Amino acid sequence: xxxxxxxxxxxxxxxxxxxxxxxxxxxxxxxxxxxxxxxxxxxxxxxxxxxxxxxxxxxxxxxxxxxxxxxxxxxxxxxxxxxxxxxxxxxxxxxxxxxxxxxxxxxxxxxxxxx
Amino acid sequence: xxxxxxxxxxxxxxxxxxxxxxxxxxxxxxxxxxxxxxxxxxxxxxxxxxxxxxxxxxxxxxxxxxxxxxxxxxxxxxxxxxxxxxxxxxxxxxxxxxxxxxxxxxxxxxxxxxxxx
Numbered sequence: 001x002x003x004x005x006x007x008x009x010x011x012x013x014x015x016x017x018x019x020x021x022x023x024x025x026x027x028x029x030x031x032x033x034x035x036x037x038x039x040x041x042x043x044x045x046x047x048x049x050x051x052x053x054x055x056x057x058x059x060x061x062x063x064x065x066x067x068x069x070x071x072x073x074x075x076x077x078x079x080x081x082x083x084x085x086x087x088x089x090x091x092x093x094x095x096x097x098x099x100x101x102x103x104x105x106x107x108x109x110x111x112x113x114x115x
Numbered sequence: 116x117x118x119x120x121x122x123x124x125x126x127x128x129x130x131x132x133x134x135x136x137x138x139x140x141x142x143x144x145x146x147x148x149x150x151x152x153x154x155x156x157x158x159x160x161x162x163x164x165x166x167x168x169x170x171x172x173x174x175x176x177x178x179x180x181x182x183x184x185x186x187x188x189x190x191x192x193x194x195x196x197x198x199x200x201x202x203x204x205x206x207x208x209x210x211x212x213x214x215x216x217x218x219x220x221x222x223x224x225x226x227x228x229x230x231x232x
Contacts (some may be wrong), residue, residue: 009155035220045205045223091157095219102148102173103221107157 002027004092006106014114019079021109023092026073032096034075035103036066039089048090051075087113118142119224121206127230134193136227138206145211147189148221149173149181152203164189165211196231203228 003026013019025034036048051059051066059066067076079086092106122137138147146165150158150173160173162181170181178200182190189208193200207221 033219037223043203043226043228045207045221047220047222050220102160102163104160105150105158107155 002029002094002096002104004094004104004106006090006092006109008109009107010110010112012112012114013082015084016081019082019086019111020067021077021079021090021092021111023075023077023106024073025075025092025094027094027096029096032094034066034068035093035095036064036075036077037091037093037105038086039091039108041088045091049077082113084113084115087111119206119208119222121204121224121227123227124225125228125230127232128193128196129232130197132193132196132231134196134229134231136191136193136204136206136229138189138191138208138224139187140189140208140222141187142208142222143186144208144222145186146209146221147183148207148209149179149189149191150205150207151175152205152226158205161191196229198231201229201231 005024032053034051038046049059049061049064049066051068058068063080065078089108089110091108093103095103119140128134148163149161152158159175161179164170164183180192204227206224209219209221
């Protein structure tokens with residue numbers, strides 16, 4: 001069965017440090033995509049980064065990068081030089097290309113950046 | 116910019132009331148989704164729709180129904196609200212998946228926090 005696991009319910013990190021948020025997934029489909037979303041306290045979901053299962057290189061978007069290890073079924077989000085505004089809930093999610101367009105979400109990690 | 120709007124940010128209803136949550140997107144997306152979000156459970160899919168008048172059940176459809184009469188609008192209906200439906204409701208939309216390898220991110224509305232008393 002398809003599943004997304006985020007093992008860190010909460011994290012506290014000092015400002016300016018790098019942060020790694022863990023995400024593992026389980027699927028037998030060869031074709032899928034992985035997303036990370038950020039949800040600040042205001043509630044809106046903000047798309048951060050995407051990695052396709054056939055992409056050869058790890059995705060990067062500004063301070064965000066995705067450490068994609070396909071054999072280990074892992075898609076960790078790395079935030080470099082964290083800022084106070086990075087404090088939020090972060091969700092890992094997966095879409096299956098050969099099926100419908102549903103996305104399944106992990107349960108999220110709440111990140112607190114300390115000044 | 117893609118914009119997804121939801122009719123209310125906060126809503127308080129009484130047990131047994133019929134509740135309508137409206138979602139509108141302005142980017143001509145084929146797909147629309149309704150999720151509920153509860154602490155410790157993440158986002159769970161209630162219903163989704165690929166096209167006008169089409170709907171598919173998600174993971175937790177019990178107690179809900181949906182309506183999609185126009186492409187831009189997707190409504191979630193609680194026929195008889197119950198206290199266990201107190202939650203944050205998020206609407207999302209996306210383009211139809213054109214095929215393998217394509218990125219099909221979902222764009223979310225601001226959410227409706229529903230309290231059923």
